[in-house]
Amino acid sequence: MTAFDKDQVSRFRFVRCDFAADTGVARLVYAFDDGPEMTETVAVPGAPFQLDGERAAAVQRALRLLHLVAGVSYYKAAVPAQVCIDGYAIDADTAALVETIYLNGLGEFAYRNGLDLRGRFRLPVSPPSPSGRGAGGEGTAATAVAGAAAASVVPSPQPHSRGERGSSTAPILGLREHALVAIGGGKDSLVSIEALRHAGVAETVTWIGGSQLIRACAERTGLPMLNIGRTLAPELFELNRQGAWNGHIPVTAVNSAIMVLAALLQGVDQVVFSNERSASYGSQIAGTGEVNHQWSKGWAFEKAFGEYVQRHVAADLHYYSLLRPLSELAVARQFAKTDYYDAHFSSCNRNFHILGERPVNRWCGVCPKCHFVFLALAPFMPKTRLVRIFGRNLLDDGDQAGGFDALLEFQDHKPFECVGEGRESRAALATLAARPEWKEDVLVKRFASLIQPTLAADELKIEPLLVIDGEHRIPAALWERLRADFAA
Template sequence: MTAFDKHQVACFRFVRCDFAADTGVARLVYAFDHGPEMVETITVPGAPFSLSPERAAAVQRALQLLHLIAGVSYYKAGVPDTVTIDGYAIDAETAALVESIYLHGLGEFAYRNGLNLRGRFRLPVAGEVAPAPALGLQPHALVAIGGGKDSLVSIEALRRAGVDETVTWIGGSQLIRACAERTGLPTLNLGRALAPELFELNRQGAWNGHIPVTAVNSAIMVLAALLQGVDQVVFSNERSASYGSQIPGTGEVNHQWSKGWAFEQAFGRHVQRYVAADLQCYSLLRPMSELAVARQFAKTDFYDAHFSSCNRNFHILGERPVNRWCGVCPKCHFVFLALAPFMSKARLVRIFGRNLLDDLDQAGGFDALLEFQDHKPFECVGEGKESRAAMATLATRPDWKEDALVKRFCNEILPQLDANELAVEPMLELQGEHRIPAALWERVREDFAA
């Protein structure tokens, strides 16, 4: 393979995509200039698939959308100014959606690498697209599970609401598999293998960094739902995901942009209009804050020994779980702090193996969550106001207020805050826009408000 020079790349090519119904394998092919092809594979269990002409056409539309969105992993290696689509044509609406995903979903990547991507990624547009028909999909939900508290809250809420569901995840994580199996529900493990050439490019100095993985996973789930013949793809992203890190001199950069409302609204609407009219994509937790989700999770201890939100357990080249919680990353810090107001101290310490709030060495990490002398971490964590409210609540609790970081909060940080903005109760209210089907929302709203 010729040495890769990210500064000399002129063109990124969406070469082709194909799906084999007899094997359930989709192939997504990309290339830079006239370099070697990079082939990513997606595997959907259940083959061979017998598809009507209408459903086969919808699968092809979903496949092309996935091809375009998943290309973000490869495009970022060189970020050239020219982009081509070799095998098919797309319309202006699809181009606008995908361009938005690349611009905003690569926001953190661009910030960390000192790049300006505004106006750089432009897709060629040719022709119009017809509205998608309804396919007669079965009432059933593919529910994405990531091993953390949020998806488990969704899964149990759907169960109580009487929705048939299949717990679905992408990749080979044994930790997620164990969590999925704990639900006792049907499971679906989708395979995703990135092109090995991408890792070689990274070794040769390609641009690298965070991508909008939830956007990619959403597109994979849509393909899987069409092949399974079901009418719902459900994620568990709360309204806090729409709030990014406020960077002085730069503005807002949202690490979890593709978990936010702007992406969900645009993607879900596009799928219904142009892929399958009766396929609904939504987040069941969108009207909730992170604290509201934590309160809901704390109502049962059924998953205490199984869940983990610690991202250090999940790596693109395989997980390395020594403990389910490392105790020092932003996700561990935030989940500990968010759960603390809603469960006993003994239970929380049992889950994490130690009391993270009684360790002064962790002060900097918690300060970032509080947006005190630092910006919100580039992680999937709640808003600064949620962390401040949770910490202020603990400051009033006899069993917490003597812990080192809670005491420090009272002495150094609390006097600088507006006491009117530290109440937890307003943050537990269900509010904001969402895409949850109306009849289902009526059933789960009472459940979440209880």
């Protein structure tokens, strides 16, 4: 590869995508200008050797959607003002969804790199053909480019003025009732898995990549497992070494598209994530506004993506988060009901690296995720159990005051991590400050003397934060079975 100069790149290309049924491997190909191709692969074990009819067409639509969404990892290397799709056409709905994912999902990336991406990433749209459905619509190659002067993408996808919304509706495929449940090794997905088990829903725990920690958690469930392989194009790492733009991407959006493809290949009707309502709340940054590290875990993404899948990919494929009606604290309360996973789970992001090694210690004890999970669980389980899980008492370490201050949004903004809202952290610490077993710990005492007096007492009550919310995409019959258990 010749030297890469991100400032000289003018165009990003979605070159092509294909799926080999005999190997279960999807290939997603990208390029900058006329430079070398970058090929990512996604391997889905157990894919059927042959697909026919409507299901084959749905797989093609899902594959193209994945191609577009996964391209965010590569586009960000140069963020050029022009984008083209070499091999297929898309409609206005598809462009609106994908543009929204790039704009909002790259929010933290843009903030950290001092970039303004509003209106920059625009996909070419072709008029819908009689047989076209969303990302799978047939048509001539869309090679038109989109310029930086185009209008900004709105938070929720709307029909583009460049083309009318396609009139086609995705078919009902007759998928069997079964859930692919994303497992990430942390408390949230384990709460979902056990809730579905209790509700009598057949499920397969599913993860992407080679993490041994996630595999150990998956094995602990005793349920069927599906480990999907994802290999990024090696050229991307070389671009990073040569000074490409780099930073956080909306990985949950990519994983969602991968799992939609996997669900169709498996012939099942549900893709289940475990994103709580707190994920919709970002970091409030003075002079900038809200930047949400976990935007693709939030409600706006879930609603837009789930509706798109049912309208354009398969009408009977349900994408939803089982924990959307719950706050982080409510999820922690659910997790604390059993100690079955205490020695296996970890939410510490320092444990999840591309190489996938399983760390000796499951909790680093110093990152925002460790801080928040410790704090969220503390009101709901015995102190001895929590300290045993983490190996030490994080709230009795004065050196970690700054990390907990950020969680509280005290003289700092919420960390760029998948952690709960500031009000949840404040309510959790206020709860601990009133308990004899916790109130003498260094950081609890500091909160009680320094921070709590500046806060209104009615804002520190934990009970309102445990109330079930009505905003979700959980199928109605399933939600009726779950609601009572979640509220208890």
